[in-house]
Amino acid sequence: MKIPFNKPYFTGKETKYIEDAVKRGMISGNGYYTKKCQTYFQESFGFKKALLTTSCTDALEMCAMLANIKPGDEVIVPSYTFVSTALAFVRQGANIVFADSKTDNPNIDETQLETLITNKTKAIVVVHYAGVACNMDTIMAIANAHSILVIEDAAQAICSRYKEKYLGAIGHMAAFSFHETKNIISGEGGLLAINDDRFINRAEIIWEKGTNRAEFFRGEVNKYGWVDTGSSFLPSEIIAAFLWAQIENIDNIQKKRLQLWHYYNNALVNWAHAHDIKLMPEPEKETNNAHMFYVVCKSMAQRDAIIKYLKSKNILSVFHYLSLHKSQFYKNKHDGRALPNSDKFSERLLRLPMFYELDAVEVVKALVSYKTPR
Known part of the structure; x- marks a missing residue:
């Protein structure tokens, strides 16, 4: 990859x-x-x-x-x-x-x-x-x-x-x-x-x-x-x-990761708007340690299509957690309440590559060339 x-x-x-x-x-x-x-x-x-x-x-x-x-x-x-x-x-x-x-x-x-x-x-x-x-x-x-x-x-x-x-x-x-x-x-x-x-x-x-x-x-x-x-x-x-x-080296590591996070955040505004995608909210009262950069797609189908497209460009992006209340282990123990927001993030959240030596420019270049399938 x-x-x-x-x-x-x-x-x-x-x-x-x-x-x-x-x-x-x-x-x-x-x-x-x-x-x-x-x-x-x-x-x-x-x-x-x-x-x-x-x-x-x-x-x-x-x-x-x-x-x-x-x-x-x-x-x-x-x-x-x-x-x-x-x-x-x-x-x-x-x-x-x-x-x-x-x-x-x-x-x-x-x-x-x-x-x-x-x-x-x-x-x-x-x-x-x-x-x-x-x-x-x-x-x-x-x-x-x-x-x-x-x-x-x-x-x-x-x-x-x-x-x-x-x-x-x-x-x-x-x-x-x-x-x-x-x-x-x-x-x-x-x-x-x-x-x-x-x-x-x-x-x-x-x-x-x-x-x-x-x-x-x-x-x-x-x-x-x-x-x-x-x-x-x-x-x-x-x-x-x-x-x-x-x-x-924690200060140096954090400084570099924050630079990458802000690059993603600034460079993807127009792309996200064009595809009806929500960027990770920038914290206001809290701080951001740039552990990850995620986006929330408008549907699971769109998320899967973007993952597939980036993979074709040799870039690995991933979805994250599956709702635990629906897991094989716990679904029969859960009290039955619907948890729609957890399910939304399970189905639509997409994590972009994030690490110290990342070439974020290449990731952004690939994303902005993505076109929503008709």
Whole structure:
């Protein structure tokens, strides 16, 4: 493919730091580079506690454990999201209550939340789609009024803010992804952010297979043992060393991605208008981290035709999530409510290539030569 949908960006220091991690003699995790990364996220983004994980899915599973989700509890989740957002809570026995997207963007429609809350609701999980913030003031006010936890699925949202706060620092807990498709990467990898003091100590225990090993190494206890549930959530030092090279270049990476995003946004205005296509809304009160650039076509047929046309030009574009409430796994468990906006984005949203070394001029040139089939 001449222009892939994604291409991982390497800063040049990843292998140097991996080699250094090996020479330090401790590569199993929670060593020099893990601590450097976690300290950076706490100091730069305002998280009370940051713990690297092997994936965003693992970070979400830790959130479900920390929230003490039990069979029969209800968790509100947007239908338009990746399966991990719901799966982490399903594994704990939760009943998922799916919420619809907003009409103008795929984020959760906060105006529906009050109607979805029952006395079984334990948490609301919000997804900051494309790195653009949900309406966190309203969501937090509703959650606090009902004593419900808010968990931010910030997989796509590194460096984005809502008003003066970074995403992931607003809810009680948050999960980030460093998968190779994200802005900064470690191949696979994730981060759990804790913003509520109640969960910090237990988070460390769950992170370390249910043991109080972290307290032992800090000298807070004279021996460590199995004290809670948990799993092997922490990544190796090799993953953390790779991530540190990306963190060192995060400002440069963000600057370049934003340049590409704005080029798309400015260059495609006339093309979008001519084909009755909606460009990704430019955030107003929120910031844009240029995680992706998407358009919303007028129909599934038009979207599929554009994907096929770009492929003929050796450019890979993709659609995104399929509504989870219609998935094979969950369709018989859903309460039957129609979620038209989630379905709209499932059928009509198209993601254009977006990565650091992208030749966006070639993508735009191909798009503007596209003609709607008669």
